[in-house]
Amino acid sequence: MSQIQTPVSRPARADTQDFGLSGASILVIDDEPGMRNFLVKILKPRCLRVEQAANTGEAERLMDQVHFDIVILDNVMPGKTGLEWLREQREVGFYADAILITAFADLETAIQALRAGAVDFVLKPFRSNQILNAVARCLDRMHLRRENYLLKHELASDAAGERGRLLGNSEAIREVRTLLERAAPLPTTVLFTGDSGTGKEIAARTLHGISDRASKAFVPVNCAAISPDRIANELFGHVPDSSAPHPERKDGLFAHANGGTLFLDEIAELPLPVQATLLRVIEEKRIRPAGATREIPLDVRFVFATNADLPEAVAAGRFRADLYHRINVLNIPMPRLKDRIGDVQELALMFMQKISRDLGVLPLTLTEDVLVNLSRYDWPGNVRELRNLIERSLILGEFPPEFAGGQEGDTDAPTESLHVVERRHILAVLEACGGNRAEAARRLGVSRKTVDRKCAMWNV
Template sequence: MTAAKHIHTEDEPFVEAFGGWQERSILIVDDEPGMRSFLQRTLVGRCSRVEAVESVEDASVLLGLRHFDLIILDNSLPGKAGVDWLQEIRELGLHNDVVLITAFADLEIAIRALRAGAADFLLKPFRVNQILSAIGRCFDRTHLRRENFVLRRELDYHVDLGVDGLVGQSEALQPIRAAIKRLATVPSTVLITGESGTGKEIAARAMHYLSSRSGNHFVPVNCGAVAPDIIESELFGHVKGAFSGAASSREGLFFYAQGGTLFLDEVAELPLALQVKLLRVLEERKIRPVGAEREIPVDVRVIAATNRNVEEAVREGRFRQDLYYRLNVVQLHMPPLRKRIDDVPALASYFVRQLSQQLGVPPQELDSTLLASMTSYNWPGNVRELRNAIERWLILGSIPHLAPAKPSTQSDAHNGDESLDAIEKQHMLKILTETGGNKTEAARRLGVSRKTLERKCAEWGV
């Protein structure tokens, strides 16, 4: 999405940018001491950080050290024109918003500035409300662009926006709630483990929204759903001409998560080559867009999740040990639904209310017989399977596959995990048979990803 450009020459009333400026940072690049002083006095009380330099060389050094939300750039600088430097940093992969200021009303310079990616163009001398209005428009456009991008991704991944926490009061859930509240107060990297459908993303979202980063975006990405050949560009962005088809520069997910949280779901699916680059990002807090010649500072908290046994993947050489240790600063394990079966009635009621609204059907009462069947079932697909079962019940009035779990016999009582694995296999193969071998439809009914189902089938030799 390309932000609209604006050439400002008239006096306009200043309107504070929605979302506030308190966490914004601005870099001033101007060789006139009086202009630097004027801009600093104007902005210091409004923004979290304002820094001023007199040359593009000094500006380049600062941009390599930390992130700035906006650059106020004079065009008439010693050694190099501001518009030429702007073109250079765009080619290097820096996407900071830029307001170009100049004392000369030159239409050619204005056109070059906008083509190079300047968000606004101001003529000197300008009034306080003019520069504040230009800055406000830049902040508004950036906020809307990131918000639109995040909302589109949430629709793509079918994320339930209304879910901001965990439902239920079971004993197994209490330490999880306590851990989420504690982890929300610190910036540490967290690795969330657990079976598919146990609510790992919901836990990550809760950590974000309870944290000081809640004013910025939570950006989720399923690492297993992105093709290996484009995942690097997806995360870090790319510059124009970086590869065949890169007709223009593009920001990556780290850009959209700036100041907020990036959630790497299914992180164990990342290619080994990218694991090396992710490790460097976590250690250096800098990213390098594909094809770029320099690194860009970022302020992003990373929360990762996986349903794989990562330690086993490390032993087998499929996951880097150093990255595992860097991600696993704190580990949060989400319990499967069978370990918090007391929460099934509360979850079922919640999904009835939520889904009846979405489907446009009247909410129905969950009778005691149905609830008894639900609480005696093992739910191999966990909370996601329960949600799908409730949706099917609201539409069709029944849940055909729902049946109490078979009690363990003496022969398998010594190994409950093997018994549960057998139940999971039996159930998944039953649904696969009902769908005529259609793995996409079977995965949808089970509440798991197709990739998970394919992996299970491979393990069972099906």
């Protein structure tokens, strides 16, 4: 018989590095206590969680309680073989990657292992670095699969355009930051409400970024952007038809968010049948993909957003009352831009610098007249409208007339005079210091960063 050599994609290491395993959850299934102990001894110091089972019955009970990233499975065991068990589990909803270990193998066994869904194959006897390399390959594959899927999802939903920072120092935005800081270390469900364009997704990303899940995935889902007949499949995934020529499972967005944060935007647009399923998932932290008979344990932080009036939607029968009360634990209302008008200058400067760099054009000068007119506008489209105005102005090479020029009779307005005096004074001090910004900041009694920001805004 021709033996199958285990491929090694990275060099063996004799040191104590964790091979990227520190966040992995692994289940070892083998009827031999010595082999189980050997594998646990290798993996436990390097992994987040390692459990062991002497038979497939024990394994199934553990898998019903905890999600495992990888299962290391012996092929020759009493009763059914590891391959037979794996084939059965794939049909009922088995979402871990499997590594098959055996002392007896030929090409036919390897082919059967791949068809059953094993992603790697290790021959006994093996050294510790061989099993570590096999596990590392599985994790690399899992992470790459997740990153590719999430990238495609974000590109399709235009979610990538919503990245950014929660800027501003107004009282309204400081209150939002305080709530985010209080909620970040807790598993509490958060609901962001407010008008369209107020930055609900940016606030959700900020919450994720300051939580203990920051190193895990942030998965944004726009419930209005996915058709009602597809959204359940996209969220929960499905197990393959075993009779298909090339059966392949589809991990849903819930599975890809495991360990991280799932952000469901425009939650009011979720179809009623999916609302019922979502309520159960939130309460039980388990999902059942389409076609599966086993539920998968889930570790996800749920964050929601809407610009709709949810109590009105509940009264009209468009939104489940029990789901509304379940997600409305901590409601963070996002302020309108006209209620934080003091942040317009900082936001405009950030958008000007970022978008001009992205477009490869020179930034426009935010003059006193422009800043005053930006501050006087009501911004019905909120921060998104401000961003679009800056981008449009950069493309055209000038601001629209209603923002570009000063308004007659307003030259003595207190807001405008303050901008004019501030600019004249800072530039005069800079000139007196020979352009030395650090010295100018010292004389002005402000930070160097403040002087740099003002100069960038004025294109000095």
